[in-house]
Amino acid sequence: MAIKKQTFMNGVFVIMGSQILIKILGFIYRIIQTNFPQFADVGNSYYGSGYQVYTFILAIATMGIPNTISKLVSEKITIGDRRGAHKIFKIAFLVFVSIATAFALALFFGAGFISNNILNNPGVKYTLMSLSPAIIFVSMSAVLRGYFIGMENVSEYSKAQIIEQVINCVFSIIFVVMLLGTTPEIMAAGSTLATTVATSSAFFYLVRYYRKNRKEIWDEINKSKEFVAESRRKIAKKLISYAVPISFGSVVSALAGLVDVITVVNGLQGYGYDLQLANEKYGILSGKVDILLAVPLSINVAFSVALVPFISSAIARHRKDEAVGKIKYSLKISSLIALPCTFGLFVLATPIFKMLFPNAPEGAYLLQIECWLIFFSVVSQTITGALQGIGKLAVPGIALLVGAVLKYILNVIFIPQFGEVVPAITSIVYSGTACIISAIILYKALKEKMPIKEIIVKPFIASAIMGEIVYLSYKLLTILSIGNTISTILSIAIGVIAYLFVVLILKILNKEEIEQLPYGNRICKMLKI
Numbered sequence: 001m002a003i004k005k006q007t008f009m010n011g012v013f014v015i016m017g018s019q020i021l022i023k024i025l026g027f028i029y030r031i032i033q034t035n036f037p038q039f040a041d042v043g044n045s046y047y048g049s050g051y052q053v054y055t056f057i058l059a060i061a062t063m064g065i066p067n068t069i070s071k072l073v074s075e076k077i078t079i080g081d082r083r084g085a086h087k088i089f090k091i092a093f094l095v096f097v098s099i100a101t102a103f104a105l106a107l108f109f110g111a112g113f114i115s116n117n118i119l120n121n122p123g124v125k126y127t128l129m130s131l132s133p134a135i136i137f138v139s140m141s142a143v144l145r146g147y148f149i150g151m152e153n154v155s156e157y158s159k160a161q162i163i164e165q166v167i168n169c170v171f172s173i174i175f176v177v178m179l180l181g182t183t184p185e186i187m188a189a190g191s192t193l194a195t196t197v198a199t200s201s202a203f204f205y206l207v208r209y210y211r212k213n214r215k216e217i218w219d220e221i222n223k224s225k226e227f228v229a230e231s232r233r234k235i236a237k238k239l240i241s242y243a244v245p246i247s248f249g250s251v252v253s254a255l256a257g258l259v260d261v262i263t264v265v266n267g268l269q270g271y272g273y274d275l276q277l278a279n280e281k282y283g284i285l286s287g288k289v290d291i292l293l294a295v296p297l298s299i300n301v302a303f304s305v306a307l308v309p310f311i312s313s314a315i316a317r318h319r320k321d322e323a324v325g326k327i328k329y330s331l332k333i334s335s336l337i338a339l340p341c342t343f344g345l346f347v348l349a350t351p352i353f354k355m356l357f358p359n360a361p362e363g364a365y366l367l368q369i370e371c372w373l374i375f376f377s378v379v380s381q382t383i384t385g386a387l388q389g390i391g392k393l394a395v396p397g398i399a400l401l402v403g404a405v406l407k408y409i410l411n412v413i414f415i416p417q418f419g420e421v422v423p424a425i426t427s428i429v430y431s432g433t434a435c436i437i438s439a440i441i442l443y444k445a446l447k448e449k450m451p452i453k454e455i456i457v458k459p460f461i462a463s464a465i466m467g468e469i470v471y472l473s474y475k476l477l478t479i480l481s482i483g484n485t486i487s488t489i490l491s492i493a494i495g496v497i498a499y500l501f502v503v504l505i506l507k508i509l510n511k512e513e514i515e516q517l518p519y520g521n522r523i524c525k526m527l528k529i
Helices: 008-034 040-061 065-078 082-118 122-131 134-150 155-178 184-212 214-223 232-271 275-299 301-316 320-356 364-370 373-389 395-418 421-446 452-479 484-505 511-515 520-527
Strands: none
Touching: 008 040, 008 155, 008 184, 008 275, 040 082, 040 122, 040 134, 040 184, 040 232, 040 275, 065 082, 065 134, 065 232, 065 373, 082 122, 082 134, 082 214, 082 232, 122 184, 134 155, 134 184, 155 184, 184 214, 232 275, 232 395, 232 421, 275 320, 275 364, 275 373, 275 421, 301 320, 320 364, 320 373, 320 421, 320 452, 320 484, 364 421, 373 395, 373 421, 395 421, 452 484
């Protein structure tokens, strides 16, 4: 069959590679936009405000779809019921696209009300209108992606995302350039219109792939000996019952971003800033800090996506030991990803801002504060995948809701008193609260002791050592009168090499764990392990 299964770690690294590329592309066009003086931080504020509202509505309409479908499809395929898996796919397409269409229409026609009466920022209206059609295309793509992931094939899912981001990157820049000379809110709307163009392109790519492999898909279905007859209504109810708790976490996560949209600009005006300056400060948070944090956060999304079908399958086969082993391994790798990124951004925040935003370098101190959420967010992603895989679908959403409520209260109370540092701090509180609650419930559900020393302590020590080496490297290079950009890049490269050596010296990964990585056997031979 053309749609081939992939091993757990191969699937993880396929998604991980695609996510890194996607975020780098997103990173590029946001940097280019920010460095246009006519766009800059004010344009980022309109872009970020509109995008957060869109993300929130998208979460309600679509974001539970891939994990819902992948979970149900993988369970069917595990027992050999490919016909049932395909029936789930067809009904899901009808149900979720209908829901998404309703939300898209509501956003388009309600854009003026939202921007004027909820955000108190009228210029966001045009961004919301240009984003609304994307909800439909994202929904249709999400159904196809969930079907492919459920069959343990993530390559097409990843390719579609890359195509989407390439087109988004190119057209965002083109549309902004075309609109130079207009107002920042019109330029922001042009940039977000590229999202609609990109999401439609990704959908048509997935449709083309499905049609290309339709014969092979049906050959497998016809060979399927197992089939559990279920009515369309029963399947639709099951899809909704799974999607609601799964998407609840995505909705609350998006709601946390919406909390900042609603509270930051208003709160900063209470602090004494006018609307223009308040938008600039929020633009720094949404257009600079957030896009820099998005790269390390995106790297680990792979574990959350890949864990759901793997653990669902293991539980269905009554192999709890396999599920627990993959969860522990995934948490360790998540820490090894998150902590060095945190220390690196903290140490190099100012040089990175100078390198990437030469025309708008303000705000590095906010990155130094908010970068500490990376660890909690990354680990929480992995825990969310594990909880969804074992059937605790509502837990991640509840944990995030507690954090979001806490963030909202702290924002409302403290932003008018202390200014823009508050949302950076409350973002850490939000992520930390959600991570700790989810971790406690996962621990109780598995009844397994997690090796904290291996998962957290050793990676923290390795990252702290790396951070010190990066700091000293940058200082030495600047003393030698080497320019900021070269010094920053060289310091990062030195940090990566130093980190790998420290990880090996501390023996954070054993031979078996290294062997699970792509080319793991070759790595072990090279290291003579």
